[in-house]
Amino acid sequence: MLARVSSTPTFKRLPRAVREQQMLDAAVKVFSRRGFHASSMDEIADDAGISKPMVYAYLGTKEELFVACLHREGTRMMEAIAGAAAPDLPADERLWRGLRAFFGFVGAHRDGWAVLYRQARGEQPFAAELATMRGRLVEVVAGMLDHALRAKGREVGATDLEVVAYALVGATESLADWLADHPEADPEKTATRMMNVAWLGADQLLRGITWHPPAG
Amino acid sequence: MLARVSSTPTFKRLPRAVREQQMLDAAVKVFSRRGFHASSMDEIADDAGISKPMVYAYLGTKEELFVACLHREGTRMMEAIAGAAAPDLPADERLWRGLRAFFGFVGAHRDGWAVLYRQARGEQPFAAELATMRGRLVEVVAGMLDHALRAKGREVGATDLEVVAYALVGATESLADWLADHPEADPEKTATRMMNVAWLGADQLLRGITWHPPAG
DNA sequence: GCGTAACCCTACGCACGAGTAGGTATGCTC
DNA sequence: GAGCATACCTACTCGTGCGTAGGGTTACGC
Numbered sequence: 001m002l003a004r005v006s007s008t009p010t011f012k013r014l015p016r017a018v019r020e021q022q023m024l025d026a027a028v029k030v031f032s033r034r035g036f037h038a039s040s041m042d043e044i045a046d047d048a049g050i051s052k053p054m055v056y057a058y059l060g061t062k063e064e065l066f067v068a069c070l071h072r073e074g075t076r077m078m079e080a081i082a083g084a085a086a087p088d089l090p091a092d093e094r095l096w097r098g099l100r101a102f103f104g105f106v107g108a109h110r111d112g113w114a115v116l117y118r119q120a121r122g123e124q125p126f127a128a129e130l131a132t133m134r135g136r137l138v139e140v141v142a143g144m145l146d147h148a149l150r151a152k153g154r155e156v157g158a159t160d161l162e163v164v165a166y167a168l169v170g171a172t173e174s175l176a177d178w179l180a181d182h183p184e185a186d187p188e189k190t191a192t193r194m195m196n197v198a199w200l201g202a203d204q205l206l207r208g209i210t211w212h213p214p215a216g
Numbered sequence: 217m218l219a220r221v222s223s224t225p226t227f228k229r230l231p232r233a234v235r236e237q238q239m240l241d242a243a244v245k246v247f248s249r250r251g252f253h254a255s256s257m258d259e260i261a262d263d264a265g266i267s268k269p270m271v272y273a274y275l276g277t278k279e280e281l282f283v284a285c286l287h288r289e290g291t292r293m294m295e296a297i298a299g300a301a302a303p304d305l306p307a308d309e310r311l312w313r314g315l316r317a318f319f320g321f322v323g324a325h326r327d328g329w330a331v332l333y334r335q336a337r338g339e340q341p342f343a344a345e346l347a348t349m350r351g352r353l354v355e356v357v358a359g360m361l362d363h364a365l366r367a368k369g370r371e372v373g374a375t376d377l378e379v380v381a382y383a384l385v386g387a388t389e390s391l392a393d394w395l396a397d398h399p400e401a402d403p404e405k406t407a408t409r410m411m412n413v414a415w416l417g418a419d420q421l422l423r424g425i426t427w428h429p430p431a432g
Numbered sequence: 433g434c435g436t437a438a439c440c441c442t443a444c445g446c447a448c449g450a451g452t453a454g455g456t457a458t459g460c461t462c
Numbered sequence: 463g464a465g466c467a468t469a470c471c472t473a474c475t476c477g478t479g480c481g482t483a484g485g486g487t488t489a490c491g492c
Contacts, residue, residue: 229469267471
């Protein structure tokens with residue numbers, strides 16, 4: 001009821017843009033650890049060093065806040081990857097640069113990655129949005145493979161291509177998750193390992209070498 | 217206060233074992249769609265055609281109920297895989313049978329898979345349990361690769377092996393997720409596609425062919 | 433130097449959902 | 463057929479946490 005005695009305001013007045021980023025930082029941190037539902041707006045506000053109504057004033061409801069986190073981390077990630085993998089390089093070089101950028105991002109933004117990968121997948125309102133982003137990634141990888149294939153005069157069904165791309169993206173995400181849990185691991189080295197699995201396998205496929213189930 | 221008039225009891229009295237399975241079925245279904253926190257015990261009880269106190273009496277708290285779901289679906293899956301992949305077969309044959317069993321399971325228990333893969337990962341109390349199960353799978357795959365390698369007189373660092381296994385498991389899970397979202401897709405065919413990516417890649421690695429980052 | 437807008441707070445209302453109290457009916461055993 | 467365990471219910475309590483009402487203080491334009 002009675003506000004703080006007007007002596008020393010222990011808080012600083014900061015411009016909106018700055019506060020918003022602080023709030024998003026806190027939100028990403030809390031969401032990544034607790035998950036969407038188990039996170040409380042109070043804790044997020046607290047962690048951001050601000051009171052709850054400010055969060056509502058700037059970022060809206062809890063759901064909108066989560067979406068804002070998703071957007072920030074997602075576009076950051078996409079930009080990191082897109083900026084690294086120029087489209088006019090050979091496929092293996094593109095893949096390598098893309099992977100390196102990706103693992104670099106995850107290594108540097110483990111919380112952001114956790115929100116995207118571990119939390120958003122299960123919660124219905126966000127899963128669709130996430131799937132779209134992931135779909136774009138899969139498309140890029142599939143396009144890359146398709147491009148490389150055509151250069152060799154070969155062609156593969158669209159579904160086959162999509163599924164292979166899906167598997168590669170999944171393997172990469174899985175390793176990213178491993179990386180997020182192993183702070184001592186080197187992102188660069190992890191990218192190299194991924195390249196070993198992905199490229200050596202993809203290379204075989206590009207040469208038209210395929211595996212078939214045994215008879216019976 | 218006043219209970220139902222004792223005329224026609226619309227419900228059937230069933231033995232505990234049966235009701236428990238019905239409850240678990242309902243719980244898996246609801247948890248897989250809504251996630252742990254967004255699911256209510258009322259909805260689960262309702263879906264099982266029973267009242268809430270019965271759920272508490274048989275399966276305990278919400279958390280214990282979720283763990284029970286995890287256990288049932290997890291062991292079902294593990295058994296399906298273990299039963300298919302006999303340990304004294306050649307590596308490619310084992311991998312193929314394991315994959316086929318796995319995708320078969322996911323195709324037949326999409327809800328169960330969703331609980332395991334999408335929901336349990338983010339929620340702290342369960343993530344550890346899940347990681348253990350997943351770890352066992354990774355170990356099996358790593359052991360398989362190691363076995364195949366030794367047969368060729370080759371050897372690879374333990375971390376390298378683990379990471380490759382991790383990538384393969386991740387790729388497989390990712391395809392399983394794709395399968396769960398594509399009811400028209402054929403589990404057998406998906407397994408074949410996975411085999412193409414996994415085995416052709418792994419085969420190269422087993423031959424000692426590795427990829428190295430370009431200079432610069 | 434005064435209005436007005438931007439920043440920021442404390443302290444609630446209110447709904448939703450986990451878990452329980454307390455009681456009824458049915459079948460099984462002896 | 464009396465006793466007892468099991469199966470099952472309706473109707474609560476109570477904590478937790480989202481979102482807001484209502485109000486105070488600093489800066490900035492004019």
